[in-house]
Amino acid sequence: MEALDYHAEERRKAEFNLDEMKIVWAGSRRNYELSDRVARLVASDPVFRKDNRTMLTRKDLFKDTLRKAAHAWKRIIDLRLSEEEANMLRSYVDQPAFTDLHWGMFIPAIKGQGTSEQHEKWLPMAYKMQIIGCYAQTELGHGSNVQGLETTATFDPQTDEFDLHSPTLTSSKWWPGGLGKVSTHAVVYARLITGGQDHGVHGFIVQLRGLDDHLPLPGITVGDIGMKFGSGAYNSMDNGLLRFDHVRIPRNQMLMRVSQVTREGKFVQSDVPRQLVYGTMVYVRQTIVSDASCALARAVCIATRYSAVRRQFGSQNGGPEIQVIDYKTQQSRLFPLLASAYAFRFVGEWLKWLYTDVTQRLQANDFSTLPEAHACTAGLKSMTTSVTADAIEECRKLCGGHGYLSNSGLPELFAVYIPTCTYEGDNVVLLLQVARFLMKTVSQLGSGKKPVGTTAYMGRAEHLMQCRCEVEMAQDWLKPSTILEAFEARAVRMSIACAKSLGKFSNPEDGFAELSPDLVEVAIAHCQLIVVSKFLEKLQQDIPGKGVKRQLEILCNVYALHLLHKHLGDFVATGCITPNQGALANEQLRLLYAQVRPNAIALVDAFNYTDHYLGSILGCYDGNVYQKLYQEAWKDPLNDTVVPDGYLEYLRPILKQHIRTARL
Ligand SMILES: CCCCCCCC/C=C\CCCCCCCC(=O)SCCNC(=O)CCNC(=O)[C@H](O)C(C)(C)COP(=O)(O)OP(=O)(O)OC[C@H]1O[C@@H](n2cnc3c(N)ncnc32)[C@H](O)[C@@H]1OP(=O)(O)O
Numbered sequence: 330m331e332a333l334d335y336h337a338e339e340r341r342k343a344e345f346n347l348d349e350m351k352i353v354w355a356g357s358r359r360n361y362e363l364s365d366r367v368a369r370l371v372a373s374d375p376v377f378r379k380d381n382r383t384m385l386t387r388k389d390l391f392k393d394t395l396r397k398a399a400h401a402w403k404r405i406i407d408l409r410l411s412e413e414e415a416n417m418l419r420s421y422v423d424q425p426a427f428t429d430l431h432w433g434m435f436i437p438a439i440k441g442q443g444t445s446e447q448h449e450k451w452l453p454m455a456y457k458m459q460i461i462g463c464y465a466q467t468e469l470g471h472g473s474n475v476q477g478l479e480t481t482a483t484f485d486p487q488t489d490e491f492d493l494h495s496p497t498l499t500s501s502k503w504w505p506g507g508l509g510k511v512s513t514h515a516v517v518y519a520r521l522i523t524g525g526q527d528h529g530v531h532g533f534i535v536q537l538r539g540l541d542d543h544l545p546l547p548g549i550t551v552g553d554i555g556m557k558f559g560s561g562a563y564n565s566m567d568n569g570l571l572r573f574d575h576v577r578i579p580r581n582q583m584l585m586r587v588s589q590v591t592r593e594g595k596f597v598q599s600d601v602p603r604q605l606v607y608g609t610m611v612y613v614r615q616t617i618v619s620d621a622s623c624a625l626a627r628a629v630c631i632a633t634r635y636s637a638v639r640r641q642f643g644s645q646n647g648g649p650e651i652q653v654i655d656y657k658t659q660q661s662r663l664f665p666l667l668a669s670a671y672a673f674r675f676v677g678e679w680l681k682w683l684y685t686d687v688t689q690r691l692q693a694n695d696f697s698t699l700p701e702a703h704a705c706t707a708g709l710k711s712m713t714t715s716v717t718a719d720a721i722e723e724c725r726k727l728c729g730g731h732g733y734l735s736n737s738g739l740p741e742l743f744a745v746y747i748p749t750c751t752y753e754g755d756n757v758v759l760l761l762q763v764a765r766f767l768m769k770t771v772s773q774l775g776s777g778k779k780p781v782g783t784t785a786y787m788g789r790a791e792h793l794m795q796c797r798c799e800v801e802m803a804q805d806w807l808k809p810s811t812i813l814e815a816f817e818a819r820a821v822r823m824s825i826a827c828a829k830s831l832g833k834f835s836n837p838e839d840g841f842a843e844l845s846p847d848l849v850e851v852a853i854a855h856c857q858l859i860v861v862s863k864f865l866e867k868l869q870q871d872i873p874g875k876g877v878k879r880q881l882e883i884l885c886n887v888y889a890l891h892l893l894h895k896h897l898g899d900f901v902a903t904g905c906i907t908p909n910q911g912a913l914a915n916e917q918l919r920l921l922y923a924q925v926r927p928n929a930i931a932l933v934d935a936f937n938y939t940d941h942y943l944g945s946i947l948g949c950y951d952g953n954v955y956q957k958l959y960q961e962a963w964k965d966p967l968n969d970t971v972v973p974d975g976y977l978e979y980l981r982p983i984l985k986q987h988i989r990t991a992r993l
C-alpha cells in the first residue's frame with residue numbers, strides 16, 4: 330500500500346529534478362550519499378530518540394546527552410566511520426554536547442596553535458577520546474574583549490612550570506561548553522607572564538580532572554553555570570565555571586606555535602602573527618555559516634510544509650479554503666527566507682574554500698590573506714546567524730498558533746540557535762571588526778594598493794561612485810550585472826561616506842566609537858554583497874538536472890531583490906538607484922514569488938531532512954499534521970490522569986467555596 334502523502338499534489342507541481350537539487354544542496358553526489366546514509370542511521374536508532382527531551386529535568390537531560398554521546402562514539406568505532414562521517418553523525422544526533430567542543434574547538438586549537446611535538450603528544454589521545462577537552466577562554470568579567478582576560482600563567486624558571494591562577498572573581502572562566510561536568514582537559518587562555526612582564530593572552534593545555542576518578546585536580550574549582558534559555562535546548566550542554574588556585578603545569582603545555590617561552594624564561598615571538606592565537610575562533614566562525622544554512626533550512630522546511638497544509642478563509646461553494654501558502658503576504662515573508670537558506674549554503678561552501686586556502690598559506694608562512702579571512706568569517710558569521718535567529722521566530726509566526734507548540738520543533742530550534750548570535754563573538758563586535766577592515770581598505774585606495782578578494786570592487790570605486798542604474802522595466806532587475814552593480818555601488822558609497830565622516834574627527838578612535846552604528850550598517854552592506862555575489866558565481870557553474878539552475882536563478886533573484894526592497898533607504902540614499910527603480914524591483918519580486926510557489930515544497934524536500942532530524946509535527950514529510958497533533962496531545966504527562974494532581978488541594982477548595990458562597 331502506498332503511504333499517505335498530503336503533499337503529493339504539491340510535489341507533482343515541481344518544475345525541476347529533485348534528486349539533482351539534493352546534490353546541489355549537499356555540495357556533491359558523494360556528500361549527498363554520505364549524509365543521507367548517516368542521517369538514516371541516526372533516525373532509525375532508538376537511542377537517538379529526542380521527542381521527549383523538552384520534558385526531561387536538567388539532570389535527566391544531561392544524562393541522556395552522555396548516553397547519546399557514548400552511543401554515538403560506539404557507532405563511530407563499530408562502523409569505522411571516517412572523521413567526516415563522525416561529524417555528520419554527531420550533528421544529526423542534534424543534541425548539543427561536550428563532543429561539539431572536544432572535536433570542534435579543543436582539537437582544532439591544539440592543531441592550529443600547537444607545535445609538531447605537541448601534536449604528537451596530545452592529538453592521538455584526543456582522537457581516541459582518552460582525554461576530553463574544551464575551550465576555556467571567556468571569563469565572568471570578559472568575553473568579547475579577549476585582551477582583557479585576567480587569568481594569569483606565570484612562568485617559574487625554578488621548576489620550569491607555569492603557575493595558572495585566577496586572581497579575581499571576574500577572572501573565573503565562565504561559559505565554556507563541556508567544562509562544567511565532563512572535560513578532563515581544557516585549552517585555557519591566560520595572560521602569559523615571564524620575568525614580571527605581561528605578554529598578553531596565550532593558550533595552555535591544562536588537565537582539570539583525574540583520569541581515574543574524574544575528580545577536580547588540586548587547586549581547581551569547577552562546576553556548571555546553571556540553566557539556560559528554554560527547555561531542553563542548550564541545557565544538554567554543561568557550560569562551566571573554572572577557577573585556578575596556583576595550579577602548576579609543565580612549560581611544554583603552553584601552545585607554542587605562535588610564541589615560545591624558553592627554559593630560561595625568555596619570551597620569543599616567532600614570525601607568525603599574534604592573531605593566530607585567535608585562529609580557532611576563525612575556524613569555528615566559518616563552520617557556523619554552513620550551520621546557519623542548515624538551521625534556517627530546517628525552520629523554512631517546517632513553515633513551508635505546514636503553510637501548504639494549513640487552510641484559512643476563502644472557501645467557495647463549500648470547497649476547501651485557501652492554503653495559507655497562497656497568500657502573498659505569507660509568500661513575501663517565507664520565500665525570502667527559503668532563498669536565504671540557499672544563499673547561505675553557497676556562501677558557506679565558498680567560505681570553507683577560503684578557509685582551506687588561508688590555512689594552506691599559513692602553513693607556508695604566507696599571512697597575506699589572514700585579514701580578509703578574519704573579516705569574511707567574522708562578518709558572515711554575524712550576518713547569517715542574525716538573519717537565521719530572526720527567521721526561526723518568523724517561521725514560528727508563519728505557523729500561527731501551532732508554531733508555538735513544542736512539537737512544532739520551532740521553540741527548541743530557536744532556543745538552541747539564538748546563542749550563535751553571541752558565542753564565537755558577539756555579532757555587533759564582529760561587524761565592527763569588518764568595518765575596521767573596510768575603513769582600512771578605503772584609506773589605502775589612493776595609495777596604489779589594489780584591493781583584492783571580497784574588496785576588489787572597491788578598486789572600481791571611481792566608476793561605482795558615479796554609475797547610474799539602468800533599470801527601466803521590472804524585468805531589467807533580472808540581469809545579474811545590474812543586481813551586482815547596485816549592491817557594489819551601495820556598499821562602496823556607504824563605506825566612503827563613513828570614511829569621510831571619520832575624517833572629520835581629530836582622533837580616529839573617537840570617530841570610530843561615535844559612528845559605530847553607521848559602521849555596523851556599512852559592514853552589513855558589504856556582507857550582503859558577498860552573499861549576493863557568491864550566489865551569482867554559483868550560477869556560473871555547470872549545474873545539471875532539468876530546471877535546477879532555473880530554480881536557483883529565481884531564488885538568487887528573490888534573495889537579492891528582497892534585500893534591495895528591505896534596505897531601499899540605503900540604496901536610494903546613496904543615489905545608486907531611484908525610488909522608481911526600487912518600486913520596479915518590488916514589482917519583479919512579486920512575480921518571482923509566483924514562480925517559487927509551485928516549487929516551494931520540492932525546494933524544501935531538497936534539504937533531504939529526515940522527520941527525526943526535523944523533529945516537527947508541522948514539518949513532517951507526509952503532511953499528516955492534524956492527526957499527529959491530536960495523537961501527540963494525549964501523550965503529554967498532564968493527560969496521564971483525567972483529574973490533575975493538585976485538584977484536591979488547590980482547585981476543589983476554590984470550587985467548593987464558590988458553592989458555599991452561592992448558598993449564603
Ligand atoms: C557537531 C560536530 C562538531 C564538528 C564541528 C562543528 C564546529 C562547531 C563547534 C562547536 C559548536 C559551537 C559550540 C559553541 C561554541 C562557542 C565557543 C565560544 O564562544 S569561544 C569564545 C569566543 N570568543 C570570541 O569570539 C571573542 C570575540 N572577540 C575577539 O575575537 C577579539 O577580542 C576581537 C576580534 C573582538 C578584538 O581583538 P583584539 O582586541 O585583539 O583586536 P583589535 O585590537 O581590534 O585588532 C588587532 C588586529 O587583529 C586583527 N584580528 C582580530 N581578530 C583576528 C582574527 N581572529 N584573525 C585575524 N586577525 C584578527 C584585527 O583585524 C586587527 O587588525 P589590524 O591591526 O586592524 O590590521
Ligand SMILES: Cc1cc2nc3c(=O)[nH]c(=O)nc-3n(C[C@H](O)[C@H](O)[C@H](O)COP(=O)(O)OP(=O)(O)OC[C@H]3O[C@@H](n4cnc5c(N)ncnc54)[C@H](O)[C@@H]3O)c2cc1C
Nearest residue numbers: 464465466467471472473504505506748751752753754757
Ligand atoms: C551558549 C554559549 C556557549 C558558549 N561557549 C563558550 C565556550 O565554549 N568557550 C568560551 O570561551 N566561551 C563560550 N561562550 C562565551 C561567548 O563566547 C561570549 O559570551 C561571547 O564572546 C560574548 O562576549 P560577552 O559575553 O563578554 O558579551 P559582551 O561583550 O559583554 O556583550 C554585551 C553587549 O555589549 C556590546 N559590546 C561589547 N563590546 C562592544 C564594543 N566594543 N562595541 C560595541 N558594543 C559592544 C555587545 O554588542 C553586547 O550587546 C559561550 C556563550 C554562550 C552564550
